[in-house]
Amino acid sequence: MGGVSVGLVLVSHSARLADGLRELIEQVAQGRVPIAVAAGAAEDSLGTNALAIQEAVESLAGGDGVVVLLDLGSAVLSAETALEELAPALRDRVRMADAPFVEGAVAAAVESSLGSDLEAVLAAAQSARGQEKLA
Amino acid sequence: MTGAESVSAELTVEHEHGLHLRPAAEFVRLAARFTSRVEVVNLTRGGGRRADARSLLQVTALGVNAGHVVRLTATGDDAPAALDALTALIRSGFVTEA
Numbered sequence: 707m708g709g710v711s712v713g714l715v716l717v718s719h720s721a722r723l724a725d726g727l728r729e730l731i732e733q734v735a736q737g738r739v740p741i742a743v744a745a746g747a748a749e750d751s752l753g754t755n756a757l758a759i760q761e762a763v764e765s766l767a768g769g770d771g772v773v774v775l776l777d778l779g780s781a782v783l784s785a786e787t788a789l790e791e792l793a794p795a796l797r798d799r800v801r802m803a804d805a806p807f808v809e810g811a812v813a814a815a816v817e818s819s820l821g822s823d824l825e826a827v828l829a830a831a832q833s834a835r836g837q838e839k840l841a
Numbered sequence: 842m843t844g845a846e847s848v849s850a851e852l853t854v855e856h857e858h859g860l861h862l863r864p865a866a867e868f869v870r871l872a873a874r875f876t877s878r879v880e881v882v883n884l885t886r887g888g889g890r891r892a893d894a895r896s897l898l899q900v901t902a903l904g905v906n907a908g909h910v911v912r913l914t915a916t917g918d919d920a921p922a923a924l925d926a927l928t929a930l931i932r933s934g935f936v937t938e939a
Contacts, residue, residue, distance in 0.1 A: 734866035734897065809898055816866050816897045820873050837898040 713740035713766030718777040721746040731815040759788035771799040771824030809834035849914040860905035864935040877917025885909035
């Protein structure tokens with residue numbers, strides 16, 4: 707592994723949900739994937755916070771790009787607000803994944819752990835959309 | 842694709858957790874080192890569904906538990922090497938070097 711990897715930001719209305727997903731994907735990322743969480747609103751209430759999302763993305767600015775995963779569609783507005791606040795050079799290396807939260811994050815973590823680039827990690831996350839669970 | 846070689850093997854997954862998340866991630870990472878396409882089928886259960894060995898979600902959805910038999914089929918220029926490596930990983934109980 708030469709350089710750094712594509713980072714993942716987990717955006718959730720619930721801190722416990724995001725922390726649980728982080729625990730899960732660390733099982734497959736093997737310490738090779740930078741992960742940041744932006745979850746919950748003020749005073750431990752449920753919700754999303756644009757500033758927290760912005761800071762989470764910025765904390766991974768040293769990597770090869772950032773893929774943002776959202777738990778629900780109602781997180782999109784906060785995430786878009788956060789991305790608008792980023793410096794343009796960083797903003798160009800951030801992608802929001804249109805993907806299920808758990809499967810998308812797991813697939814993205816494995817892809818990033820391979821050293822794949824930003825578009826490949828985004829594609830892996832979004833490939834989860836059509837994945838059936840039951841045989 | 843001319844002359845693409847296709848090789849396959851059937852083996853039992855002995856790992857106590859089967860091809861669940863962590864072992865499946867090791868499997869997918871190893872498969873990604875080869876250019877050949879590798880398909881995985883759970884012969885014990887799974888109704889003939891095929892998984893791309895490069896997709897963790899597809900591999901975990903095969904529901905491979907301890908004692909299940911899988912068939913790996915590798916197709917491509919490095920198919921024999923890919924098949925050897927992946928079958929060795931399964932037989933090793935998913936112990937990998939860095």
